[in-house]
Amino acid sequence: MSNPAYADTPxxxxxxxxxxxxxxxSPGRTLDLEMRVSAPVTGSDLPIILLSHGLGFSNNLSSLNGYAPLANFWAAHGFVVIQPTHLDSRTLTLNPDKPGAAPHWRTRAEDIKRILDQLDAIEAAVPQLLGRLDRSRIAVAGHSMGGHTASLLLGARLTDPHDGSAVDLADPRIKAGVLLAAPGRGGDALTEFTAENYPFFLTTDFSTMTTPALVVAGDKDDSAFLTVAGPAWHVDPYTLSPGPKSLLTLFDAEHGLGGVSGYDVAETTDENPERVAAVARLTWAYLRSELYPEDSAWQAAHDVLIAGADPHGRIETK
Structure with a gap:
């Protein structure tokens, strides 16, 4: 059974x-790169989602073990999902201030590029995948700090605070993206804490983020320790980037977007399984239609969303 070209409902x-x-x-990396690979048991010509985890209080969610509500749904509906454990994961307990250590905003993007460079090795390590990947249809998704990682791979740029060099980590192999509660612009939008501790955020530039993307933002996600701009900060990747882009604003959602980072996550401040299910369906539909332009999944999902008596959010496009 091949991956269907048209699948307007999951x-x-x-x-x-x-x-x-x-x-x-992974020569040159502090540790070899570990990942989880999830895929439907059947099907061929399978598109790929590279899922970049965020950071948080839990030990294992910020790793290859997190984001099961999304990864499982995407894989059960036709995608191969690859989840790396980045070097800033709590599971690794590495010292980011060790002399000579590369900044993790950079190593995160390099992890994704390393995976794309070594898809042959991944197929060899997971024989059940052999010959089943469609390497022309690759997307990146990320939550929170993972959203920042995804934005760089989609074309956003920044200035390296250590040496002042312009940083361009865009990867043309990635055809679409999903940014979940991603950080917004720098400058005066940042708190003093953020500017001092995460200076790479200061120069974020979305004007070069040309790859199609869906930005998902909660209208109650104020991220007050990072930004003084309130929930609108997480909309910046949509507002400040060129089209084509779509924005899904989730009503009453905070930073966890209902709990996307794992099942029954105690640290989620806005636990809402129905919201998480909606995020899974809508992001699936968006990527289906971006990677298969003739697929009507995104339009169908939009129609269902607005037809509901109590919709989970609203969608804008440009």
Whole structure:
């Protein structure tokens, strides 16, 4: 069974194969790169989502073990989902201030590029995937700090605070993206704490983020320790980037967007399983239509959203 070219509704989930840790030898990296690979048991010509985790209080959610509500849904509906454990994961307990250590905003994006460079090795490590990947249809998704990682791979730029160099980490192999509660602009939008501790945020430039993307933002996500701009800060990747872009604003959602980082997450301040399910469906639909332009999944999902008596959010496009 091949991956259907047209699938305007998710349909019934299929069984999922999930393998972890898949380890990529990574010369020059502090540790070899570990990841989880999830895929439908059946199907061929499968599109790929690279999922970048955020940071948080839990030990394991910020790793290859997190984001199951999204990863499982996407894989059960036709995507291969690859989840790296970045070097800033709590599971690794590395010292980011060690002399000579590369800044993690950079190593995160480099992790994604390393995966794309070594898809052959990943197929070899997971024989059930052999010959089943569609390498022309690749997307990146990320939550919170993972959203920042995804934005850089989609074309956003910044100035390296250590040496003043312009940084361009865009990857043309990535055809679409999903930014979930991603950080916004720098400058006067940042708190003093953020400017001092995360100076790479100061120069974020979305004007070069040309790859199509869906920005997902909660209208109650004030992220007050990072920004003085309130929930609108998380809309910046949409407002300040060129089209084509879409914006999904989730009503009453805070930074966890209902709990996307894991099942039954105690640290989620706005737990809402129905919201999480909506995020999974809508992001799936967006990526289906971006990677398969003839697919009407995104329009169908939009129609369902606005037809509801109590919609989870609203959608804008440009």
């Amino acid at each position: 349909g019934s989930p299929t069984p999922v194969l999930s393998v972890s840790p898949v380890v990529l030898p």
